[in-house]
Amino acid sequence: MKLRQRAVISGVGLTVLTLFYVGVETIYNANPEKLPGFLKNSMAKAGKEYDGSHISAIRKRLNKSNYTSDDFSPEGGDGKAPGVGKSQLHSSDHRGRGDGIQSWMSSPFLLRINETDSDVDMLLDKLQSFDRRKFDFTKLKTIPYYDYLNTLRKRIKRKGTSLDAFRTFIGSLTTSWERFHKGIHQYHLYNPDESTVDDLLRDIAREPIVDVELKEGGTQLKLIITFSDEGQALFKPMRYPREQETLPNHFYFSDYERHNAEVAAFYLDKVLGFYRVPPTAGRIVNMTRDIKRLADHKLAKTFFISPANNLCFHGSCSYYCDTSHAICGTPDLLESSMAAFLPPEKIAARKTWRNPWKRSYSKHRKAYWEVYDDLCDKVKLKSPYNTGRRLLDLMDTHIFDFLTGNMDRHHYETFKDFGNDTFHLHLDNGRSFGKWRQDEMSILAPIFQCCKIRYSTFMKLAKYYVGPEKLSSLLKASTTRDKIFPVLIENQLIALDRRVIKILKEISICVENGNDIMDVIEDDHF
Missing domain, CATH: 4.10.280 (MYOD Basic-Helix-Loop-Helix Domain, subunit B)
Structure with a gap:
C-alpha cells in the first residue's frame, strides 16, 4: 500500500x-x-x-549592523542617517562594469584577440579634439615609453625636500642602504636616475645573511633578515607556485601572501613612475645555512623534515603558523622576497592613515562605499583630501592596486616630516597577483565614484594602450635580472594589459556622462 x-x-x-x-x-x-x-x-x-x-538592484537602507562605519560614514560625519543615495549608480550605465567582478574564465587569452576597445578609442579621439597640446596621442605613440616618463617627471616644478635627519647631514655613506635612506624625498621614495636602487637590489640578492629574527604581529610568517653590511630586509617565503590562483571561495583577507607579488609590485611601481614601493628583490635562500643555522630557539624548534624529505618550518604568528601551513624547501632551497627596510621611526617617523575605501573585513557585512555611491562627496570635504595632492594620490593607489589585484589596502602611510604634501607609501603588496582570470572592479570604486584621475597617470595608461610598448612587456623586461625571474607568468602579464583598458573605459564613462574633462583628468603637475 x-x-x-x-x-x-x-x-x-x-x-x-x-x-x-x-x-x-x-x-x-x-x-x-x-x-x-x-x-x-x-x-x-x-x-x-x-x-x-x-x-540595477534597489539599494536598501542599512543600519549599523549592515555596513562598516568609518570617519566618512554617517556616524562619523554630520550624524544624519543616509538616504538612498544618488538616483543612478555609475555602475548602472549602459556600458557598466556589471556587479563588481568581471570574470574571464572562458579563456585567459581574450586580450590577445582584441587589444583595442571602441569606447577607449572614442575617448582618445574626443580628448585629442578637445586639447591636442595636452592630449596628442598620435605623437605619443611615436615616443619611447621611458623618454615620455622622463618628460612627465620634468613637469614637476616643486623642488621638495629630504628627511629632516639627512637635511644637514655631513659625512660619508658607504652602503647602499644608507644612500637609499638619505635619498628619500618629499615626492618620491628614491630617484630612478641614480644607481642607488640598483646597488641596493644587488646587495639584497647577494649579501651574506648574518641574523634572522621573527617579526612580531601579522597573520602570516615574516622574518627580519640582517645582512653582513648591517642592512635589513623583510623576508616573505614562497607559499604558492606562480600558476596557482587564489581559490574562488577564499575571502581576500584569508589568502596566503605571495613572495613574487612583493617583487612584481616593486617593479610595476617603478615602471609606472610612482617610486612609492620600497626596493624589493627575489632571492633563493638555503634554509639550512641562511635561516635554521641563525634562528633562535623559538624559531629553530619549528623546523622539521617532511614526508617528502624536504626541510620545512612554520615559525610563529597569529594565523598561518603551524605544521599544516608549513613552508618547505626543495629539499632546502626556497624562493623568497626581500624588501628593504625604511629608516627607523626615530629618523623617519611615519603616519598611518585609514583608507576611506577600506573593506569591511567581514564575511557578513559590506563597507559603506559598497552600498552607497556618495562616499567621495564626503571624502572631498574632509582633511587631508580637501586640499593638495592627497585625493589624486589615493586614485593612484587604487589604480595600482587594481592592476595588481590587491584588495587588502586597508591603510596607507606617509612620512611625518613632509606633512600632507607628500606621496602614499605602497607597502605590503603580498596579496597581489592572486587572480589573473578575474578583474576585481570594486578596487576602482574611488575612480568611478569620484570620476577623477591624475593627468600624468592617465597619460601613462594611454601610452600603454596606444603602444607600441605594452605594460606587460615593460614589466617583464624590468624583471629579467631578478633572481626569481620569471617573476610573473604570462597569464598574469596579459591581465595587466586587459586591466589598463578597463581603467580607461571607466574614464570614458565619466566623460561620456557629462563630467568636465579637466575635472575628470586633473593636472596637478605631479
Missing part, C-alpha cells in the same frame, strides 16, 4: 512540475517582463535571451 501511495504522489508531483514549466515557458515567450526576476534569470541561463537582466 505504501509503495502504491508513493508512486501516485510521485506521478502527481511530476505532472504538476511539467505543467508549471510549460506555463512559465509560455509566459516567457509571450512577455518575459511578467515573470519574477529569479525566473527570468533562470530562463536566460537555460538558453533564452533576456535583455533586461542587468537592471
Whole structure:
C-alpha cells in the first residue's frame, strides 16, 4: 500500500512540475517582463535571451549592523542617517562594469584577440579634439615609453625636500642602504636616475645573511633578515607556485601572501613612475645555512623534515603558523622576497592613515562605499583630501592596486616630516597577483565614484594602450635580472594589459556622462 501511495504522489508531483514549466515557458515567450526576476534569470541561463537582466538592484537602507562605519560614514560625519543615495549608480550605465567582478574564465587569452576597445578609442579621439597640446596621442605613440616618463617627471616644478635627519647631514655613506635612506624625498621614495636602487637590489640578492629574527604581529610568517653590511630586509617565503590562483571561495583577507607579488609590485611601481614601493628583490635562500643555522630557539624548534624529505618550518604568528601551513624547501632551497627596510621611526617617523575605501573585513557585512555611491562627496570635504595632492594620490593607489589585484589596502602611510604634501607609501603588496582570470572592479570604486584621475597617470595608461610598448612587456623586461625571474607568468602579464583598458573605459564613462574633462583628468603637475 505504501509503495502504491508513493508512486501516485510521485506521478502527481511530476505532472504538476511539467505543467508549471510549460506555463512559465509560455509566459516567457509571450512577455518575459511578467515573470519574477529569479525566473527570468533562470530562463536566460537555460538558453533564452533576456535583455533586461542587468537592471540595477534597489539599494536598501542599512543600519549599523549592515555596513562598516568609518570617519566618512554617517556616524562619523554630520550624524544624519543616509538616504538612498544618488538616483543612478555609475555602475548602472549602459556600458557598466556589471556587479563588481568581471570574470574571464572562458579563456585567459581574450586580450590577445582584441587589444583595442571602441569606447577607449572614442575617448582618445574626443580628448585629442578637445586639447591636442595636452592630449596628442598620435605623437605619443611615436615616443619611447621611458623618454615620455622622463618628460612627465620634468613637469614637476616643486623642488621638495629630504628627511629632516639627512637635511644637514655631513659625512660619508658607504652602503647602499644608507644612500637609499638619505635619498628619500618629499615626492618620491628614491630617484630612478641614480644607481642607488640598483646597488641596493644587488646587495639584497647577494649579501651574506648574518641574523634572522621573527617579526612580531601579522597573520602570516615574516622574518627580519640582517645582512653582513648591517642592512635589513623583510623576508616573505614562497607559499604558492606562480600558476596557482587564489581559490574562488577564499575571502581576500584569508589568502596566503605571495613572495613574487612583493617583487612584481616593486617593479610595476617603478615602471609606472610612482617610486612609492620600497626596493624589493627575489632571492633563493638555503634554509639550512641562511635561516635554521641563525634562528633562535623559538624559531629553530619549528623546523622539521617532511614526508617528502624536504626541510620545512612554520615559525610563529597569529594565523598561518603551524605544521599544516608549513613552508618547505626543495629539499632546502626556497624562493623568497626581500624588501628593504625604511629608516627607523626615530629618523623617519611615519603616519598611518585609514583608507576611506577600506573593506569591511567581514564575511557578513559590506563597507559603506559598497552600498552607497556618495562616499567621495564626503571624502572631498574632509582633511587631508580637501586640499593638495592627497585625493589624486589615493586614485593612484587604487589604480595600482587594481592592476595588481590587491584588495587588502586597508591603510596607507606617509612620512611625518613632509606633512600632507607628500606621496602614499605602497607597502605590503603580498596579496597581489592572486587572480589573473578575474578583474576585481570594486578596487576602482574611488575612480568611478569620484570620476577623477591624475593627468600624468592617465597619460601613462594611454601610452600603454596606444603602444607600441605594452605594460606587460615593460614589466617583464624590468624583471629579467631578478633572481626569481620569471617573476610573473604570462597569464598574469596579459591581465595587466586587459586591466589598463578597463581603467580607461571607466574614464570614458565619466566623460561620456557629462563630467568636465579637466575635472575628470586633473593636472596637478605631479
